[in-house]
Amino acid sequence: GAVVSQHPSRVICKSGTSVKIECRSLDFQATTMFWYRQFPKQSLMLMATSNEGSKATYEQGVEKDKFLINHASLTLSTLTVTSAHPEDSSFYICSARVTGTGVSGANVLTFGAGSRLTVL
Amino acid sequence: GQQLNQSPQSMFIQEGEDVSMNCTSSSIFNTWLWYKQDPGEGPVLLIALYKAGELTSNGRLTAQFGTTRKDSFLNISASIPSDVGIYFCAGRNGQNFVFGPGTRLSVLP
Numbered sequence: 001g002a003v004v005s006q007h008p009s010r011v012i013c014k015s016g017t018s019v020k021i022e023c024r025s026l027d028f029q030a031t032t033m034f035w036y037r038q039f040p041k042q043s044l045m046l047m048a049t050s051n052e053g054s055k056a057t058y059e060q061g062v063e064k065d066k067f068l069i070n071h072a073s074l075t076l077s078t079l080t081v082t083s084a085h086p087e088d089s090s091f092y093i094c095s096a097r098v099t100g101t102g103v104s105g106a107n108v109l110t111f112g113a114g115s116r117l118t119v120l
Numbered sequence: 121g122q123q124l125n126q127s128p129q130s131m132f133i134q135e136g137e138d139v140s141m142n143c144t145s146s147s148i149f150n151t152w153l154w155y156k157q158d159p160g161e162g163p164v165l166l167i168a169l170y171k172a173g174e175l176t177s178n179g180r181l182t183a184q185f186g187t188t189r190k191d192s193f194l195n196i197s198a199s200i201p202s203d204v205g206i207y208f209c210a211g212r213n214g215q216n217f218v219f220g221p222g223t224r225l226s227v228l229p
């Protein structure tokens with residue numbers, strides 16, 4: 001259980017275009033999802049917390065107009081990189097918080113497989 | 121803000137050797153998590169720890185929740201080539217998850 005599906009896994013786009021990345025919780029409801037950015041050989045950098053039915057909470061230094069997050073349902077959050085530029089090229093990973101009472105599975109994050117964005 | 125430190129930053133070991141890595145913080149956490157990330161993939165949960173002093177195993181992996189609640193360690197016994205990857209620790213308080221910078225493990229045949 002607790003599977004997060006992220007799509008697309010790879011995307012190449014031209015500078016100035018917008019790209020949408022989807023993150024779905026397949027077998028559980030996720031009221032909270034998190035979006036991370038990861039540069040090569042570096043750690044996970046939290047970009048924003050996506051809350052179902054309300055506005056996302058962005059980390060300091062992350063442009064909310066650049067990285068649009070929508071969490072319209074309990075199983076889907078989307079990240080749209082608007083007017084993408086080469087410096088936006090990165091590995092973007094979503095995760096969802098798994099709640100519940102299970103000993104091994106409660107209050108953990110389950111990650112998607114990531115989306116590699118290349119902006120030409 | 122809250123920060124986690126992981127050591128070592130990277131390590132090269134021979135296949136069959138045991139591995140030990142740790143995670144420390146100046147803050148107390150209610151949950152400690154260990155993840156492994158393969159190249160080009162998202163992190164995968166290895167072990168979750170919920171109580172101070174808790175020792176939990178998952179196959180060849182063993183992790184412990186430090187008694188001060190400010191640290192955790194992960195041991196891997198009898199390493200194999202597929203253990204290669206980046207190991208991240210994470211501490212949780214409420215809805216806030218903080219990740220360490222990772223330990224990069226390389227296994228030499």
